[in-house]
Amino acid sequence: MWFKNLRLYRLTEAFNTTADELNERLSAHTFSPCGKLDLKRQGFVPPLGRHSELLVHAIPGYIMVALKKQEKILPGGVIREALEEKIQHISEQEGRRVTRKERDGLKDELIFELLPKAFVKNATDFAYIATTQNYIVVNAGSAGRAEDLLSALREALGTLPCVPVKPKAPATQILTRWLLDMPERGFELGEECELTAAKDERIVRCKKQDLTADEVLNHIHSGMVVSKLAFNWKEIVSGVMEDDLAIKRLRFGDEIKDKADDSHPETAAEQFDTEFAVMTLEIKSFIEALEQAFDFEA
Secondary structure, X not given: OOOOOEEEEEEOOOOOOXXXXXXXXXXXXXXXXXXXXXXXXXXXXXXXXXXXXXXXXXXXXXXXXXEEEEEEEOOHHHHHHHHHHHHHHHXXXXXXXXXXXXXXXHHHHHHHHHHHHOEEEEEEEEEEEEOOOOEEEEEOOOHHHHHHHHHHHHHHHOOOOEEEOOEOOOHHHHHHHHHHHOOOOOEEEEEEEEEEEOOOOEEEEEEOOOOOOXXXXXXXXXXXXXXXXXXXXXXXXXXXXXOOOOEEEEEEOHHHHHHHHOOOOOOHHHHHHHHHHHHHHHHHHHHHHHHHHHXXXX
């Protein structure tokens, strides 16, 4: 159950809802599959999957939730081709030009006809609420998907006052300094970064390179800044940090995963529970290091 992305939000008020209360609130917002004419649907599902019916999974200080999305896939090319055929047929049979308004109506009709036959795409995003730290940690690859999950939580609870964490100084400034002066507080440089230039919108991507080499640093001396940076923190977690402090391609060190395996869980539920406990403990320390390195706004 290891997170592969990390988006961090600060709760601006204490989270006083218990796991049982949250489970009850989410029960009115559970996932149900798309009907024939639905383009997409979303709702909460048990984090433990088929191993539990509970919509939350809790350990002391942490409550996990999972939001499932289902979306019908209608390729734009298929719609365009069917629409052009229909327009051509009308033009030939009725000897007239199809207006823009009529074209839009025909397109809506086609989507309505094709929806029952469309492919279905499923995706589930996980998040946990660190009730003692006043954070929400979301495992989502994009800010939009993270916001969808938080919005669904907010709808179920009625309120969820939280904001993305934000450093007092621009993150690009700090990441650029790391490349020039080497990072601190247990952080080490990886072998990948992205550099951007605000003036001319240049982007330089470096992969599998020594980031302290002159050929990389010369870009910074020319005025570019670091917008993405691969890192390793104490051999515990590694990934790519972006300029909004989102972490992608998050990986946990082998020793951390071995720690979870050492308990020898006998069931999938026990395995999930153990990994969740180990993961949240390590991420707690990682967040504290991020707070010190980036000096988050209150």
